[in-house]
Amino acid sequence: MLGIKQIHHIAIIATDYVRSKAFYCDILGFTLQGEVYREERDSWKGDLALNGQYVIELFSFPFPPARPGWPEACGLRHLAFSVDNVDNAIAHLESHGVRCEAVRIDPITGKRFTFFKDPDGLPLELYEQ
Missing domain, CATH: 3.10.180.10 (2,3-Dihydroxybiphenyl 1,2-Dioxygenase, domain 1)
Structure with a gap:
């Protein structure tokens, strides 16, 4: 094992x-x-x-070489962080100039989430718990 x-x-x-x-x-x-x-x-x-x-x-x-730019490139797709309230987290990020995508609903769990990027374009996710 x-x-x-x-x-x-x-x-x-x-x-x-x-x-x-x-x-x-x-x-x-x-x-x-x-x-x-x-x-x-x-x-x-x-x-x-x-x-x-x-x-x-x-x-x-x-x-360093650039990350593949297309969303379905092979490899790490994104890194997700859990938050208590996605709206509050988005407001915090946007107050620091970080753009977030529109909030989506996970069709399986019904939970809310959004994506944003780090300074190098690494896709990051906020997932509401």
């Missing part, structure tokens, strides 16, 4: 580390647990936590 217990972290590569760190920490509410500059790779690595739990490993690399 493999014995997987939970997701340990999600790794994200940013084109502008400082801008993405501010987005995830100052706008989305993650906390920076630690960061290190890896000179040999000209790369920053930041460990971000949500409610005290390590969640995102934020990297920068010089000249």
Whole structure:
């Protein structure tokens, strides 16, 4: 038996580390647990936590390749965060200049959700609990 217990972290590569760190920490509410500059790779690595739990490993690399632009590209489709109230979360994001799509209803669960993007265009979702 493999014995997987939970997701340990999600790794994200940013084109502008400082801008993405501010987005995830100052706008989305993650906390920076630690960061290190890896000179040999000209790369920053930041460990971000949500409610005290390590969640995102934020990297920068010089000249990373662009993410495929079409919505159904193979690979990670999006990263979803649960919220208590999607309308309040949208208002917060939009007050910081982050554009959100129109709210949709999950046809299976009846729950409300919306999509928005991080500074590099990574699709993110807010899913109302």
